[in-house]
Amino acid sequence: xxxxxxxxxxxxxxxxxxxxxxxxxxxxxxxxxxxxxxxxxxxxxxxxxxxxxxxxxxxxxxxxxxxxxxxxxxxxxxxxxxxxxxxxxxxxxxxxxxxxxxxxxxxxxxxxxxxxxxxxxxxxxxxxxxxxxxxxxxxxxxxxxxxxxxxxxxxxxxxxxxxxxxxxxxxxxxxxxxxxxxxxxxxxxxxxxxxxxxxxxxxxxxxxxxxxxxxxxxxxxxxxxxxxxxxxxxxxxxxxxxxxxxxxxxxxxxxxxxxxxxxxxxxxxxxxxxxxxxxxxxxxxxxxxxxxxxxxxxxxxxxxxxxx
Numbered sequence: 001x002x003x004x005x006x007x008x009x010x011x012x013x014x015x016x017x018x019x020x021x022x023x024x025x026x027x028x029x030x031x032x033x034x035x036x037x038x039x040x041x042x043x044x045x046x047x048x049x050x051x052x053x054x055x056x057x058x059x060x061x062x063x064x065x066x067x068x069x070x071x072x073x074x075x076x077x078x079x080x081x082x083x084x085x086x087x088x089x090x091x092x093x094x095x096x097x098x099x100x101x102x103x104x105x106x107x108x109x110x111x112x113x114x115x116x117x118x119x120x121x122x123x124x125x126x127x128x129x130x131x132x133x134x135x136x137x138x139x140x141x142x143x144x145x146x147x148x149x150x151x152x153x154x155x156x157x158x159x160x161x162x163x164x165x166x167x168x169x170x171x172x173x174x175x176x177x178x179x180x181x182x183x184x185x186x187x188x189x190x191x192x193x194x195x196x197x198x199x200x201x202x203x204x205x206x207x208x209x210x211x212x213x214x215x216x217x218x219x220x221x222x223x224x225x226x227x228x229x230x231x232x233x234x235x236x237x238x239x240x241x242x243x244x245x246x247x248x249x250x251x252x253x254x255x256x257x258x259x260x261x262x263x264x265x266x267x268x269x270x271x272x273x274x275x276x277x278x279x280x281x282x283x284x285x286x287x288x289x290x291x292x293x294x295x296x297x298x299x300x301x302x303x304x305x306x307x308x
Contacts (some may be wrong), residue, residue, distance in 0.1 A: 003152050006066035006098075007127055008037035008057040009048035010103040012075025016128060017041075020072060023132030026140055030149075035064065038154050040072055047077045055081045058109075060101070062093035069093075073128045074104025079189070082112045082198050091117035099151060102126055104212070104280065107185030110129065110289040112198035123185050123208075123278065124148060124286035133282055141282040151286045157307025158293070159285040163275040163300045176271050177206055177236035177295040178249075182288050182306060184208035184239070191222040193264065194229055203234045206295050206304070208287060210241035212277030216252075219243055220260045227267055237295050238264070238272045242279030273302055 005027055014020050020041075027034045039057050042049035049057070054077060061069040090113060094100065100109070101122045110121045125144055127129065133140050148158035151183050179201050184190065187209045193199040211219060226232050243257055273295075278284045293306035 002031060002033050003067040004033045004035065005152075006035050006037065006064040006069045007040055007072055007076075008038045008060050008061045008069065009042070009072040010057050010081070010109070011048060011071065011077040012046060012073055013043040013048045014041055014072055014128065016132070019094070019128040019132035021132075022134065023127035023130070024071075026131040027127075030145065032152075035039045035066065037061065042181065046075070047080075048072070051081045051084065055084045056084070059086045059089060062090045062098070064098070065093075065096075066098055069098055069100045071102035071106055071126050071294070074102065074106055074186075076105050078105050078108040079192065080106060085109070085112065087113060087116045091119045094119045094121070096227070101148075101151070103129070103284075104186050107188060107189040108193060108198070110185055111183075111190060111193055111200055113201040114202075115198050115288045118290065120288055120290035122151060122286055123289055125284065126152065129280070130172045130282075135282055141284075143277075143283045145286070147284070147286040155291050156286060158303060158305035159273060159277075159287070160301065160303045161277050161285075163297075163302060165300065173293060176273075177204070177293070179292050180236045180295065181205040182208065182291055182293045182304070185210070185289065187211045187222050188214060191225050194225060194231070203236075204236050206237050206239060206293060207232070207235045207270050208239040208241055208276055208278065210276075211243050212280035214243065215246045216243075216248075216255060216257045216260045219257065220263060223260070223264055227264075232264075232268050232270060235270050238270055239276050239295075239302075240272065240274050241276040241280045242284075244280050248285045271297075273297070276302075
């Protein structure tokens, strides 16, 4: 292959150096030409360098000319530097073919670069949690790797999945949206940008959401914020990905993510689709933030196309 991948750290500091090394090794085994940013292993409190250093990492990624600029990990930190990012330089690099890819905290950058420049970015793996994973018999998830290859090779045109069979689902055969902007990402990060210049004004879009370590009541509270702000009612569809690593307790008495989904559906006429294979899980697709797409359902099956 030989495609050029640039690894940089705009968020949390790398604590798991072994995952970092495994990720680079795996990308090299897959035939990619991996370049590591000089500041990738910096550490300043919980961050991969101070704010200015992490903003400069974005600048170097934009200058790299790489096919893909891939974050090393998420965590927290990009929201702190949204006011000092070199947006025009990054937008120019995207226009010239560099695909910026990441997950979790990366949502803040994706929202901001779209709000400022209408630039398309990609929700996908990070180096450590994706390519550095050893959860799948010592290897990263093959579906994730295939989706990443489709992106970097220019073959990715869409994705499909089956809605959650244990919950109510949109079942009538229909096209829910055409020429609708796909956008979203981490619910906590995205809702935290509401009311700022970095929250994109997207109407009639396809909004996808995921989160990790957030109890269902906290998920509902963040969805309420988007609901009452009028964001959800302005979409063509709401697509829920994976909400993982939370713990219910005896106080909940049946309050679960299923209850949250039912509540959301009772509050909006916008179709709510479930079980998107994306989030803080090993098996995940790669999704555009900012591309126009078509969303269709057939029974429990969902297809999202952006390649046409």
